[in-house]
Amino acid sequence: GAVVSQHPSWVICKSGTSVKIECRSLDFQATTMFWYRQFPKQSLMLMATSNEGSKATYEQGVEKDKFLINHASLTLSTLTVTSAHPEDSSFYICSANGEESYNEQFFGPGTRLTVL
Amino acid sequence: GQNIDQPTEMTATEGAIVQINCTYQTSGFNGLFWYQQHAGEAPTFLSYNVLDGLEEKGRFSSFLSRSKGYSYLLLKELQMKDSASYLCAVVDSNYQLIWGAGTKLIIKP
Numbered sequence: 001g002a003v004v005s006q007h008p009s010w011v012i013c014k015s016g017t018s019v020k021i022e023c024r025s026l027d028f029q030a031t032t033m034f035w036y037r038q039f040p041k042q043s044l045m046l047m048a049t050s051n052e053g054s055k056a057t058y059e060q061g062v063e064k065d066k067f068l069i070n071h072a073s074l075t076l077s078t079l080t081v082t083s084a085h086p087e088d089s090s091f092y093i094c095s096a097n098g099e100e101s102y103n104e105q106f107f108g109p110g111t112r113l114t115v116l
Numbered sequence: 117g118q119n120i121d122q123p124t125e126m127t128a129t130e131g132a133i134v135q136i137n138c139t140y141q142t143s144g145f146n147g148l149f150w151y152q153q154h155a156g157e158a159p160t161f162l163s164y165n166v167l168d169g170l171e172e173k174g175r176f177s178s179f180l181s182r183s184k185g186y187s188y189l190l191l192k193e194l195q196m197k198d199s200a201s202y203l204c205a206v207v208d209s210n211y212q213l214i215w216g217a218g219t220k221l222i223i224k225p
Binding site: 034042043046056091093095103104106107108109110112 | 147156157158159160161166203212213215216217218
């Protein structure tokens with residue numbers, strides 16, 4: 001099946017630093033990738049939809065200058081949390097559409113970000 | 117607005133059967149997914165329904181009634197490893213996934 005990887009699995013950083021999270025589709029080409037954030041005991045919140053070669057589409061309330069998304073190739077999308085603050089601490093998950101027709105999303109394992 | 121409702125938490129006994137319900141109100145419908153998510157992990161795919169009826173896959177079955185805006189996930193012969201959150205998600209007319217808040221299932225011995 002389709003495999004999506006994320007790196008790093010977890011990161012701890014100081015407030016004010018920037019953190020880059022990579023999302024890769026390992027055995028298929030992902031035209032569209034999605035970035036989610038999940039706070040403890042809450043459901044997934046879609047942050048943005050990323051299409052290869054074009055600008056990402058951000059959901060309402062998500063600051064595009066703070067969460068920079070780059071989808072430079074059909075197998076790689078990156079999310080950069082700029083000037084991270086403690087309230088950005090969360091579980092960040094990427095997903096990619098599979099190659100089947102019914103829009104199944106395959107999820108990466110997630111990245112746990114803790115900002116001190 | 118778009119809305120997905122599912123119970124916040126359910127408890128069941130090992131070896132028993134549990135049904136997790138999901139009702140939805142969305143702009144259009146292009147299918148409904150059920151995902152399983154263990155704590156601290158990403159969701160994993162369980163089932164997809166786009167036509168009315170019951171889809172069975174091993175111990176797990178998923179049912180859909182489009183006219184009622186209703187689905188359920190049925191888990192049989194419960195095992196301790198089935199303790200997880202179960203997420204219902206609907207594909208709307210724009211092919212966007214609308215997520216429910218998830219149902220935390222607790223399995224007791």
